[in-house]
Amino acid sequence: MSDLNTPNLMRDIKLLIIDALGLEDISVNDIGDDQTLFGEGLGLDSVDALELGLAIQKKYGIKIDADAKDTRNHFTNVASLAAFVTAKQAA
Amino acid sequence: MNWIKLEQLLLKALPERAVTDAPALDHAHLRERALSLAAGLQARGVRRLVVHLEDAAELAIALLGAWRAGVSVLLPADLQAQTRQRWAAEVDLWLTDHPDDTHPSHFQHAPLSGAELDLDQCRLSLCTSGSSGEPKRIDKTLRQLANEVEALEQLWGADLGTACIIGSVATQHIYGLLFRVLWPLCAGRPFLRRQLAFPEDMQRASREHPAFAWVASPALLKRMGDNLDWPALSAVRRVFSSGGALPLDAAQSLQQRLQQWPTEILGSSETGGIAWRQGEQLWQPFAAVELSQDADGALLIASPYLPAGHVEHTADAARIGADGRFELLGRLDRIVKLEEKRISLPMLEQALVAHAWVAEVRLGVVQENRASLGALLVLSESGLYALREHGRRSLTETLRRHLGEHCEALALPRRWRLLRQLPLNTQGKLPQAEVEALLLAPRPKAPEVLEQVETDGEWSLQLSVPPDLAYFSGHFPKAPVLPGVVQVEWALNLGRQLLNLRGAFAGMEVLKFQQLVRPGDEIQLHLRFDPERGKLYFAYRNDTATCSSGRILLGAGDA
Numbered sequence: 092m093s094d095l096n097t098p099n100l101m102r103d104i105k106l107l108i109i110d111a112l113g114l115e116d117i118s119v120n121d122i123g124d125d126q127t128l129f130g131e132g133l134g135l136d137s138v139d140a141l142e143l144g145l146a147i148q149k150k151y152g153i154k155i156d157a158d159a160k161d162t163r164n165h166f167t168n169v170a171s172l173a174a175f176v177t178a179k180q181a182a
Numbered sequence: 183m184n185w186i187k188l189e190q191l192l193l194k195a196l197p198e199r200a201v202t203d204a205p206a207l208d209h210a211h212l213r214e215r216a217l218s219l220a221a222g223l224q225a226r227g228v229r230r231l232v233v234h235l236e237d238a239a240e241l242a243i244a245l246l247g248a249w250r251a252g253v254s255v256l257l258p259a260d261l262q263a264q265t266r267q268r269w270a271a272e273v274d275l276w277l278t279d280h281p282d283d284t285h286p287s288h289f290q291h292a293p294l295s296g297a298e299l300d301l302d303q304c305r306l307s308l309c310t311s312g313s314s315g316e317p318k319r320i321d322k323t324l325r326q327l328a329n330e331v332e333a334l335e336q337l338w339g340a341d342l343g344t345a346c347i348i349g350s351v352a353t354q355h356i357y358g359l360l361f362r363v364l365w366p367l368c369a370g371r372p373f374l375r376r377q378l379a380f381p382e383d384m385q386r387a388s389r390e391h392p393a394f395a396w397v398a399s400p401a402l403l404k405r406m407g408d409n410l411d412w413p414a415l416s417a418v419r420r421v422f423s424s425g426g427a428l429p430l431d432a433a434q435s436l437q438q439r440l441q442q443w444p445t446e447i448l449g450s451s452e453t454g455g456i457a458w459r460q461g462e463q464l465w466q467p468f469a470a471v472e473l474s475q476d477a478d479g480a481l482l483i484a485s486p487y488l489p490a491g492h493v494e495h496t497a498d499a500a501r502i503g504a505d506g507r508f509e510l511l512g513r514l515d516r517i518v519k520l521e522e523k524r525i526s527l528p529m530l531e532q533a534l535v536a537h538a539w540v541a542e543v544r545l546g547v548v549q550e551n552r553a554s555l556g557a558l559l560v561l562s563e564s565g566l567y568a569l570r571e572h573g574r575r576s577l578t579e580t581l582r583r584h585l586g587e588h589c590e591a592l593a594l595p596r597r598w599r600l601l602r603q604l605p606l607n608t609q610g611k612l613p614q615a616e617v618e619a620l621l622l623a624p625r626p627k628a629p630e631v632l633e634q635v636e637t638d639g640e641w642s643l644q645l646s647v648p649p650d651l652a653y654f655s656g657h658f659p660k661a662p663v664l665p666g667v668v669q670v671e672w673a674l675n676l677g678r679q680l681l682n683l684r685g686a687f688a689g690m691e692v693l694k695f696q697q698l699v700r701p702g703d704e705i706q707l708h709l710r711f712d713p714e715r716g717k718l719y720f721a722y723r724n725d726t727a728t729c730s731s732g733r734i735l736l737g738a739g740d741a
Contacts, residue, residue, distance in 0.1 A: 111551060112551070112552070113548070113550045113551065113552070113554065113596055113597070114596065115578070115596060115597050115598065116574055116575035116578055116579075116598075116655065117575070121575075134582075134591060134594075136590075136591050136592050137379050137401075138401055138405075138521045138552055138592065139552070140379070140380070141380065141381075141401065141402065141405040142405065142551055142552055144380070144405070144407065145405055145407055148407055148408075148409060154407075154408070154409035155382060155407070155409045156382075156409070157381070157382040157385045157386070157409050157410050157411060158382075158385065158386060158389070158411070159382075160386070162382055163380055163382070
């Protein structure tokens with residue numbers, strides 16, 4: 092996936108977050124690319140993190156490498172998730 | 183195994199007995215630190231102590247040290263401002279991870295001597311939400327806890343062997359406290375210090391130990407993906423699940439991946455362990471637990487995990503079979519569980535009603551990918567004003583922040599339905615099933631017709647604009663107004679109904695929009711049809727002025 096597609100990918104990921112987690116009153120425009128998703132920021136919790144992990148793997152047909160340390164750092168914000176998905180799809 | 187009774191854990195130093203690693207801690211060091219803490223607590227004259235520590239080994243040191251010093255311990259579920267306020271008057275010291283509190287590592291006193299703990303004098307209190315909404319304190323003696331860990335060892339000790347105990351649940355609650363800390367301490371099984379939140383963390387920790395067992399929750403177990411190395415994980419000695427119901431499909435999926443059914447534990451802070459099951463629908467009571475039922479079918483429990491002679495009255499309806507095993511039939515009160523967190527709906531409702539914007543509220547559970555709370559909300563005058571001025575998102579965010587002071591983020595309602603009034607039934611009640619159905623319903627798209635009268639062919643309707651109209655989110659989410667196109671559509675739909683109009687929409691004339699119509703407004707709609715010209719005249723008025731008016735052209739015939 093080329094860089095040109097990154098804005099679309101980020102938009103898709105935001106939609107996925109809104110749908111998978113049933114967020115009300117939040118639109119794609121309300122989630123910043125670099126906004127922290129968990130805790131402060133968007134205010135998602137650890138169960139959302141689990142749900143989102145499953146949803147991302149399913150939607151993009153990728154696997155989170157369970158043996159690597161700090162895989163959850165990819166879930167910091169939408170931009171880091173997009174980079175993660177791009178890297179995994181290229182691999 | 184070399185079992186040490188809970189009350190004898192501080193008697194003798196056993197440097198060969200591992201407790202945990204990262205950093206490594208053996209029994210002798212744990213004992214010395216507990217006895218040093220005991221000396222420090224005595225020196226400070228502490229009688230009652232709050233403990234909230236993430237590290238299971240530090241928690242063990244704090245508990246044993248406190249008990250050795252004759253100090254009773256309170257384990258709150260969190261350290262939120264409300265929690266601190268509630269217990270402040272009852273305790274002398276806060277032993278927590280918070281930088282402004284005291285930490286077990288601050289105690290460097292010369293240790294007290296080792297001694298046997300008094301099973302009936304040592305006390306632990308847990309906190310949970312009661313059905314009235316008030317957090318409830320549950321007091322236990324060391325004897326109750328000791329009885330419980332001994333029963334667990336009888337059942338599963340041999341299977342577990344030397345397995346390292348890896349947990350995804352917090353140790354502030356009875357399940358994590360018993361399974362992750364007290365039981366392994368007595369059994370001499372190593373345990374992990376930290377609670378692991380993600381399946382990947384569980385996998386990495388598991389791989390580091392030749393034998394391991396999981397103390398997990400449904401929240402985690404039902405969300406384990408195929409990215410894990412299941413063949414390697416199937417070495418797990420046992421998978422414990424507690425805190426809430428594990429859905430059958432999640433249990434089945436674990437069985438397929440691990441060739442082992444998870445072991446589910448039924449219990450609560452109040453009751454201690456009640457029963458367990460593994461791949462079965464029916465629950466098997468623990469050996470020493472005596473069950474009965476009241477007239478409503480609620481489970482009554484007597485057991486050595488409760489004070490002697492006490493019968494605990496639960497709010498769980500059950501059907502007990504002839505062989506003593508039983509089936510759970512649901513709760514009899516308004517306590518719900520979300521991802522194993524017990525949430526008192528009345529408590530949150532009280533907290534919401536305390537906000538100036540809220541006139542009335544009812545909460546319910548919305549079952550989707552993840553279950554969450556939803557709120558049916560009747561706004562006060564000031565709440566309606568806030569909605570009109572700043573929009574729905576700002577309103578719900580403000581209310582969520584307000585509630586955030588009273589509960590965990592997980593309990594914050596994710597869905598909000600703003601109503602003009604609560605639809606109480608003829609008994610003045612709103613059954614929970616009705617609350618939940620209303621939360622699942624889509625937001626309204628039509629006005630509420632309060633009154634309609636016809637005079638000489640002209641209709642006058644009194645309309646209420648629903649505060650939660652679906653159209654308010656799309657167009658100007660921060661300044662919700664009723665879109666003109668929706669006003670035309672309402673006039674046309676109501677005109678067709680009342681005047682029996684059939685012609686197809688053919689255009690509009692002299693449309694004027696003069697005043698904004700906003701959430702919660704009551705407005706009049708005047709409708710008149712001129713059959714010769716095929717024009718439907720409409721005008722919306724508020725108390726003082728015309729909001730909008732125009733003519734809708736309708737084609738001839740039966741469209």
